[in-house]
Amino acid sequence: MITQTKVRRDPRKVLQIRIAVAAVALFSLLSTGWFVFEPVKQFQPAGTPLPEYDKRFEELRKRLPPHGVVGYLGIGWDSGYQLPAYYATQYALAPVVVENSLQPELVVGNFATPPAPATTTWPANLLPIQNFGNGVVLFAKRHN
């Protein structure tokens, strides 16, 4: 055990220390005050809050195998949301690996707006298996 003793300081230095400490306390309080009253924003990586985005894929998750690799086709997303939408899809569908390609046998179609079945032309090399109606479509690779 080590005991350290009191240090006697010059009164002028004590005043300087007190002013410095008071300034640190004041600025910390101001900084915290500014932080406390800053508005809280909801995080929306692909334009919608993550829990909502997660829910879009709930039905699809039930249809997919418990593990494996599926492809990904993201259509209609703004350029700023294109990649976040893919990341969020992988987040929603884990532990299934979502590859950003059309190579796997099953491909997840992620449309920014739900496609109308009557007017939409699906990609030629993909066969729609199920349209979940919320912009999520499950495709199978078409073998010629």
Added chain:
Amino acid sequence: MAGLAGAVLCAATGFVLISLAWPKGSWFKSELLLKLSLGVGCGLGLFSFLYLLSLVFSVPAKTLAATEVVIFVLLSILLWIRGHNLHDQKLLQYTADMSSGLLGQTLRASFVVTLIGALHRCLKELATNPQGIGWDAFAIWNLHARFLFRGGEHWKDGFSSLIPWFHPDYPLFLPGSVAHFWSYLGRETTAVPATLAFAFTFSTVALLFSAVAVLRGRNHGLLAGLMLLGTPSFLRQGVSQYADIPLSFFLLAAIALLVLADRVPESNFSLLVLSGFMAVRGDAAGDFIASRELGSLLASNGAAGRHDHSHSPVNRVFQTFGRWSSRTILQPPRHAAESYRSSPILDDRAMVSQRFPSFWRLAFDPRDSRGHCLRDDFGERHRRNFSCR
């Protein structure tokens, strides 16, 4: 309830481990806050490690929980045997010249007000965004946790090179902790990563305050804690669930324990070992340990009249380990780095046009009603014209 019991068991195990490593002569209540804050990181580290071992050896969740209870009981018995007949004395006793008085009261009041403000804001932020803010939280750490928890036998699928942006080379401490508490609960909840983020943020504050208070006096500790709490970017990083705050916690813990080990030379080995564990948990700590600054830090403390550690075998071992770890352990595997560089996602337009020309023409190279091609890729017009070919 199971989650709460798991959290208490985790923190208690960490606390007991820290108490075991604490120098002899001090007992349960001495430096309580310092030991508690260190115990949070230590407990989470141990539980995360055990969880990963249980995945590797396919141990059921109930067996894992039982093992953890047994470990806690055994460690507690060890601590009781070790601490029996010891007096309640402090590791260091520092009498500061400003422990009371107006300035001390001002500091204390400012600290309490700042702490309440920070707690309020962080809880509000975590209630709004329990899954975190920013990329790393959901695209790396919580996604890793989902692979570990949902994957079952296929948890290693998360290391697939098909998703290189997922950083398979990143440490599994945070995801392992999250997945472990999910396994306690038997379901996924965003409350777990949110609670961990909260725990690490405020444990770091508690660790800084208590370590400085033990080493330099309470007012210095309050001042350090006040400055950290008054840094919004620190709190924002904490609630965003990025790994930077846990990393800073472990770096701080390693430094605090190294300095403490230097101050208590008669029983510094256990603190040095503990410091090493903390540094290993903090992924990039090897680089720091390798640095000359640490040697000079030890040397400057030794210069107080005891001994110079800068050329001591312990310091040499730390420096050698640091240099080796920064070259080997801390570098991502070569295949991971290469797969990341060659990732199709880095330029998926080029990838799609080269690998799937027919799809590229269909999706991104449609023609309008007059047959004119619309080539402004990813633009508004493409979405309108997706169905026309």
